[in-house]
Amino acid sequence: MNHVSILNLPILTKSLYFKPNLKMLSILGFILIVFLLGIYIFQVSSLISETYILQNYQKIVAQILEENKILEINFAKTNSLSNITSKIEELGFEKIDAVNYIQVVDNSVARKP
């Protein structure tokens, strides 16, 4: 019966040995940190600018809605019958009692009723 230890296999003893290159690792780590920092700054700045734009739009929407309400109220007031009645009085309009139709011949421009 043969017992062969797996640790003694020559192929493993050489190829699995890894010597860390600290200098390379530090450079890579530094580059990664700078890269991530750059991404972070970029994301934060774009988030801020988008939020700012969004808030600006929200303000504009609120302003337009308010202006719309004012217009609606002014429209209702201007078209109110009380306003029209006072305008009629102001302009001296007369209420029509009877409608008289006048016949205008082709060759006349104006005619006395």
Next chain:
Amino acid sequence: MQRWRINIVLTFITIFSALIIGRLVYIQVINHQYWQALAQGQQKFFVSLEGERGEIFFKDGAPLAKNYSFDLVYAAPPEVENPEDTAKALGSTLNLPEDIILEKLQSGTFYELLKKRLSEEELGKLKEMNLPGIHLGKEVKRYYPFESMLAQTVGFVGGDNKGQYGLEGFYDDILRGADGILQKEKGPGGYFINNFGKPLENGADVVLTLDYNVQFFAEKLLGEAKENLDIEKGEIIVLDPNSGEIMALANFPSFNLNEYSQIASLDIFKNSSMHELFEPGSVFKPITMAAALNQGKITPKTTYVDEGAVKIGTYTIRNYDNRVWGERTMSEVLEKSINTGAVFAEKELGHDLFLEYVERFGFFTPTGIDLQGEVFSQNREFRKGYEINFATASFGQGIELTSFQLARAYSVIANGGKLIRPFLVKRILDNGKIIEVKPQAQDSSVISESSASQLTLMLVSTVDNGFSGRAKIPGYYVAGKTGTAQIPYEDKRGYYEDRTIQSFVGFAPALDPQFLILVKLYNPKARTAEYSAVPIFREMAKYLIDYLQIPPDYDK
């Protein structure tokens, strides 16, 4: 040597890293709740808000009650640099006493409201002055574009944002937006980046049955009645007697809804059509007739002999102006408005049945109109069972009711016997959902269709041949009845000699009614309703016939 140095550096780095990791574990795992709460406290904000109040519209979409953002000015006293000069400048700009402003500026608090509802001019001046510690703000409040139109019917929103009186009061739960908490999150740069929480639920909008044009005309007529008849108060109700939809509800005097807080007497807030009881007088006679007709105790042609007075116990009931009419039919009793004739019809009917019919016509119950605080009378005195009470009630004295109860009773005659519920809201618009309000009518008829038709013809005859003749409109059959009722003393038995309530209730076209009008005037300078309420009814009815384009019943 070199190896040794590296080992020391590595050991330090390891210890330092272990310390950092340990600290991070302590902060993020063991004590994470504390730090999380602290961070959220700095980043998240909770604002308690109420959804916007629903708006009110006329049937045709004209706005009756809207929400409006008003400008206001407030002070932050610690930021004010020179209180005396600031108070002086603000006093003249805002038209407020300087000493009151100065007191506020020196109060030491962080917030002092100076003035609400700024005018454009005030706002412009304040912006120009740009005083330190003086800030501008906004508040959303109710605004009524038509100001005094329908004031008592619409009601208003009080300082606590609660609807009071009228529709604002009755539909407060529907109009009011739901309370909610909005969560806001602050991101980098201090800007709000997110809104969380349930979106705020705004109140529902309501669309009324009221027609702006009809309402305007009704209010105009009451304004003219003030000029021509010097009325103390007045009201006009226009409704569809078939469905109960109210087309106009005018009250005089009125008040500016946007300045309700400046009104000294609260009485003006009352809607006299449903907040005030009155003794109707002769306008009640058709109800007595309807009951007797329906029971088959009389017909329009039944005759009796009027001797000018009826003696009941120690009391004597007389006709208006002490007139004696001799032998008269029941139709003529309505035409000439004979008190003794109404007493005769009531006697023929019997007291118990009369009482039952008064109840069936809805005079002991509220109409159920969708306005806040409707009153009604149990009429306990009348129901005690004294003969004199039944006799006087037969022609409308000694019995109390509201205008809406009277209009509803006349609707029974107009629509063939159905007791309807008058209503003002046609549609509720609740966040995209449309809820249509269906008319409600009592299942059982108060009187039969044939009795209603007979009575309608009697009322047409009253307009054609009686004191209501001024209500006639050529081409149309109009049914109606006048009432000139004495006003009882407030503190003792008996009636004022010189004060009356003059009214007219009528509907047209009589045989297929499209509208019913009730005109009621308090103490007009006219002898009877024939000269006060009837011409107003005619004007209103003529307008409605033209406006609704109702075809004529016969050629003029």
